[in-house]
Amino acid sequence: MSAPDNESDYEGDEIEFAGGDSDEELDEEALVWQLMLLINPGDEDTALQQFARYRETCEDDADAEPAETIQEVIDWTSGYRVDWKDTGSFIDSIAQLASRWNLSVDWGVEDPTDEDFLDATDVPELMAKAFVRLREHGYTLWNRDTGSDMYAGWITLRRDDENMEAVAAALGIDIRLGSDAY
Known part of the structure; x- marks a missing residue:
């Protein structure tokens, strides 16, 4: 394999999204489809x-914010959204999401629903544990900036990390790996 001859060999090196031409500007709807x-x-x-x-939500409300609309349609199926202190709901939502791929997260305790355990931890700590456990199986836990005291995000295949970052950035959604909560 030889090295590129000149700078023109680097043109068009943008990430290609499934179904789209890298030279085309993807509109919001196409980006949302890629995210889905x-x-x-x-x-x-x-x-x-x-x-x-x-699409139905956007037709009903032309001013709908993409990140919030996406979160509404994916909650508890493909995404999570929990209050900053609701450790029990976070564990439940991640368990439900992970079960889609026949996975379960080892929280490091025998009973993750135990009140003492839930009181002694917080969502960012649990998010970091879930991130590590899911990475072991080829998945990535993401969290997004909600602009509030809520935590929200989703899970993707680890191999899609770069595409996830590109799609989220193009949609104006500020995301981080689950190991680094907002």
Whole structure:
């Protein structure tokens, strides 16, 4: 394999999204579709259902914020959103999301619903644990800036990390790996 001859060999090195030409500017709807595919790996039916609900919501409310609308249509199916102190709901939502791929997260305790355990931890600590456990199986836990005291995000395949970052950035959604909570 030889090195590129000149700078022109680097042109067009943008990330290519599934179904799109890298030279085309993807519109918001196309980007949302890409996001739906990323957060529903191997489950195009769910992605289609969520995308249809997204489009319906946007038709009803032209000023709908993409991140919030996406979160509304994916909650508890392909995404999580919990209050900053609701450790129990975070564990439940991650368990439900991970079960889509026949995975379970080892929280490091025998009973993660135990009140003493839940009181002694917080969502960012749990998010970091879930991130590590999911990475072991080829998945990435993401969290997004909600601009509030809520935590929200989704899970993608680890191999799609760069695409996830590109799609989220193009949509104006500020995301981080689950190991680094907002």
